[in-house]
Amino acid sequence: MKNLWKLALIVLISQGVGILGSYFTVSQIPTWYAFLQKPSFSPPNYIFAPVWTTLYFLMGLSLFLVLEEKLKKHRNKIIILFAIQLLLNFTWSFVFFGLHNPVLAFINITMLWGSIILLIYEFWKYSKSASLLLVPYLLWVSFASILNLFIIVLN
16 A cells, blocks of 8 residues: 555656646647647647656656666665656647747757656666656657758758
8 A cells, every 4th residue: 555655656757757847838839839730740739648647657666667667775866866857748748838949948848858868777776667658648748849941951
């Protein structure tokens, strides 16, 4: 039961970051974002919320699996790396939607992409399953990076 509460807390923290980021996003979808030129491969807006909700769940589950391992002295390092990628994730929403700055957001998302690669690498040392749970996140952020770049070019 203790582990279930720990899992729930970690997933809620991850989801909470997504909810905070959506504060900057939701109001901009029908206004600023709607008027941007987007590439033909841009998914419809209704796709983003379920994808991100799933990814935040997988992030939380991934961290939980790693923290269940006997990390000893590496526990703080893992938590800090996870927190950094969550912060970069949140910052992208703020910069892109809040500041309306796709160029700075692209710089941010490339840093996020690198932090996810590092997290996958570090998680692999302790839990291959946890590491693999982050692959969909990496793939989606890769796609989002390309989308962000095309928005810069088209606008």
